[in-house]
Amino acid sequence: MAGSRVGRPGQAAVGPARAPRCTGSGCLMVPAEAGKRPGPYHRRLDNAFTRRAGIEVPIIGGPMYPCSNPELVAAVSEAGGIGIVQPISLTYVHGHDFREGLRLIRRLTAKPIGMNALIEKSSRRYHERMVRWVELALEDGVRFFITSMGKPAWVVRRVHAVGGVVYHDVTELKWATKSLDEGVDGLIAVNNRAGGHAGRRSAKRLYAELSHLKVPVICAGGVGNEAEFVRMLSLGYAGVQMGARFIATDECRASQPYKDAIVRATERDIVLSERVSGTPVSLIRTPSVDRQGLRPGPAMRWMLGGKRTKYVARTLLLLRSLRQLKAAVLDESGSRDFWQGGKSVAGVHSVEPAGDIVRRFAAAARL
Numbered sequence: 001m002a003g004s005r006v007g008r009p010g011q012a013a014v015g016p017a018r019a020p021r022c023t024g025s026g027c028l029m030v031p032a033e034a035g036k037r038p039g040p041y042h043r044r045l046d047n048a049f050t051r052r053a054g055i056e057v058p059i060i061g062g063p064m065y066p067c068s069n070p071e072l073v074a075a076v077s078e079a080g081g082i083g084i085v086q087p088i089s090l091t092y093v094h095g096h097d098f099r100e101g102l103r104l105i106r107r108l109t110a111k112p113i114g115m116n117a118l119i120e121k122s123s124r125r126y127h128e129r130m131v132r133w134v135e136l137a138l139e140d141g142v143r144f145f146i147t148s149m150g151k152p153a154w155v156v157r158r159v160h161a162v163g164g165v166v167y168h169d170v171t172e173l174k175w176a177t178k179s180l181d182e183g184v185d186g187l188i189a190v191n192n193r194a195g196g197h198a199g200r201r202s203a204k205r206l207y208a209e210l211s212h213l214k215v216p217v218i219c220a221g222g223v224g225n226e227a228e229f230v231r232m233l234s235l236g237y238a239g240v241q242m243g244a245r246f247i248a249t250d251e252c253r254a255s256q257p258y259k260d261a262i263v264r265a266t267e268r269d270i271v272l273s274e275r276v277s278g279t280p281v282s283l284i285r286t287p288s289v290d291r292q293g294l295r296p297g298p299a300m301r302w303m304l305g306g307k308r309t310k311y312v313a314r315t316l317l318l319l320r321s322l323r324q325l326k327a328a329v330l331d332e333s334g335s336r337d338f339w340q341g342g343k344s345v346a347g348v349h350s351v352e353p354a355g356d357i358v359r360r361f362a363a364a365a366r367l
C-alpha cells in the first residue's frame with residue numbers, strides 16, 4: 001500500500017494570513033493566483049481535529065455497515081486520513097473476530113484508526129458487547145471514537161482516561177449541546193445529503209447552527225469530490241466524513257455491481273426509506289427498492305407510532321435490514337440490489353484506490 005506522506009503537520013502553519021479569496025466550489029480556480037505561497041485551505045489541514053487525532057488530512061473514512069472492511073479502513077489511514085472501524089461490519093459481515101480484525105488493520109498501517117460505537121441501548125446483550133469492543137479497541141491503541149445515537153458519557157469516560165477523543169454524530173443543535181454536556185470533544189454534523197441515516201439540515205445551515213460551540217465540527221454528507229471538500233473547509237468545517245466515495249474504491253469489499261451503481265447514480269437516484277430502521281435512510285433507487293416501497297407496512301407503522309412498541313418495531317426492522325444489507329453487499333450477481341448511498345454519489349465517477357482519493361483531496365485543499 002502506498003505510504004506517501006501527505007501534508008506533514010509542520011508544513012501547515014506557513015501560509016500567509018490573508019482572507020480566503022473564494023467561498024464556493026470555485027476555490028479550485030485560485031491556484032494560479034495563490035502561486036508559490038500556500039493558500040488559506042493549506043492551514044486548515046492542520047487544525048484542532050487533525051492535531052488531536054494525530055492525522056495529516058482532515059478526512060474521515062466514515063464507518064459503514066456493511067461496507068467497512070479492514071483493508072478499506074487501513075487504506076484511508078495510511079494515506080493520511082483516518083479510517084473508522086464499524087464493529088458489526090467487521091465481525092458479522094466480513095467475518096473477523098474483533099481483535100483479529102484490528103490486528104489485520106495494524107499490519108496494513110501503523111497510522112491512527114478510529115472506531116464507531118453505536119451506543120443505542122437496544123438490548124443489554126448488545127450494550128455489553130459494545131462495551132467489550134470499546135475496551136479491546138482501547139487496549140489495541142485506538143484513540144479516536146465516533147459515537148452514534150444514545151448517551152456517549154460512558155465512552156467519553158473510558159476514552160478520556162487514556163488520552164483519546166470522542167466525536168458524536170449530531171443532526172441539530174439540541175443533540176450537539178446534549179453530547180457536549182456529556183463531554184464529547186467534537187461533532188460529526190450529519191446533513192440532509194448524507195448516506196446512512198440522513199439529517200434534516202443542509203451542510204451550510206447545520207454549520208451555522210453549530211459553529212459557536214467551540215469544538216471541531218466535521219461535515220458528514222454530500223462530499224463526493226475534491227471541490228465539495230474544499231467548499232466544506234471554506235465554510236468553516238474542520239474536516240469531512242465520507243461514506244459513498246470510499247465504497248467505490250479498490251479496497252472496499254462491496255460487490256462490483258454495488259460500486260458500479262454508485263459510479264452510475266445521480267442525485268435523482270437517491271431515495272429516503274423508512275423501511276430500514278423506521279427513520280429515513282438513503283438508498284440507491286433500484287428494482288428491489290421499488291418493489292419494497294419506502295415505508296414499512298401498516299402493522300409496523302402502527303407499532304412505530306406507539307410509545308412502548310416503537311423500540312420493538314425499530315429493532316425488528318433493523319435486524320431484518322442488517323441481514324438484507326449483508327446479503328446484498330457481498331452478492332456479485334447484483335440481483336440483491338439493496339444498497340445504501342447518499343447524494344454524494346453525484347461526485348463519484350470511478351472506482352479508484354482509497355489512498356489516491358485522500359491524496360487528491362488534500363492536494364486540492366493545498367492549492
Ligand SMILES: Cc1cc2nc3c(=O)[nH]c(=O)nc-3n(C[C@H](O)[C@H](O)[C@H](O)COP(=O)(O)O)c2cc1C
Nearest residue numbers: 062063064065195196221222242243244340342344
Ligand atoms: C453504506 C453506508 C453505511 C453507513 N453505515 C454507518 C454506520 O454503521 N455508522 C455510522 O455512524 N454511519 C454510517 N454511515 C454514515 C457514514 O459514516 C457517513 O457519515 C456518510 O456516508 C457521509 O455521507 P456520504 O455518503 O455522502 O459521504 C453509513 C453510510 C453509508 C453510505
